[in-house]
Amino acid sequence: MSNPFETYKFNRSGKSVTNRAVLAALTNKQSSNDGILSDNEINWLTRRAKGGFGIITTGAAHVSKDGQAWEGELGVFDDIHIERLNVLADSVHSYDSLILAQLFHGGMHSPQKLTGNTPLSASKVRSEVSESGFARPASEEDIDRIIDDFTSAAVRCVQAGFDGIELHGAHGYLISQFLGTKTNMRKDQWGGDRKNRERFLIKIFQAIKNNVPDSFIVGVRISPEINKIGIGLDDSILLAGDLRDEGVDYIHLSCWDSFGHSRDYPDDPKTLTEWFVQSCDDLPPIISTGGVWSSVDAQNLMRQGADLIGVGRVGIAHPDWANHLSNADYDPDRPPFTVAQLSEAQLSDVFIDYMRKWEGFVAD
């Protein structure tokens, strides 16, 4: 059986990773107003590389100015971002970790107040952050522009010395708004049946792959189920098969609770990760994330079929988490954490303040 502290090789890109621990994308609000990486953000990510994480993923980074979804968000929409991204890449590489940027567009979640634009989505849908109360449907020109923006952002990451990018197709942002039946009611080639709803994601992936070296990792993060926007497990499993056929370097399942069960099939004993690996042959490497805290959890997740273990909150509180994985009894402290503990873990005041929004995480 595989162990979380064993090396792993991505066959398509040929890149190797020192262990199975992945720091999942974690928004931390520490970028400047124009999306440039701050020292605080570089330090917090580098600290996790030092702590042994084989893969470090940046927080969600917008590829288009109109795709920004919150303040302090990392941007990759302009060449002005490359220099600091390069500092981050070099810093993470000094600890032999791989560095990936998570690329996204907020779609209907990009506040008009922040971007100055009416939010767009696949269709006209309600948007609490639009002055009119609605997001407008993306035109063909918007779609072409945003595919180009994703591609340019990925090329910037190549120029900055990154090992790859992760397309954020999860959590209800623009890519998943195209996937969802409740946010995509289009009647053209970008909506309707499942293949049409997948087209936006697939075209972004293809455009990026045509413009980056083979050694550059291009993975996709998806949510198995988001009832609110019409993403169901059956379609997500079929999407995973289509992503495999396209040649994605990995699929990252954002489960929130990796040990929980499908909401669509609540009586089925399989976990979400098991649903994917047991339903689909020859899947690319699977990263699964959600609810892992101890080394026993990490081993259980690998037993379910995950090749790599993504973590969020435990990596925020315990920067050396990955270095402890070889200890079978490792079960670090759980929330709440004091401000002093979080500062010690290299979180700035801005980031700690953001963590107050995550119920029960910060002890005040």
Ligand SMILES: Cc1cc2nc3c(=O)[nH]c(=O)nc-3n(C[C@H](O)[C@H](O)[C@H](O)COP(=O)(O)O)c2cc1C
């Ligand atoms: C503070 C915070 C910020 C997050 N930011 C992102 C993000 O930018 N992109 C993303 O895909 N997921 C994001 N997530 C979700 C995490 O990547 C992860 O999937 C989630 O926290 C569940 O894993 P955990 O139980 O190990 O924390 C965020 C989660 C937290 C707690």
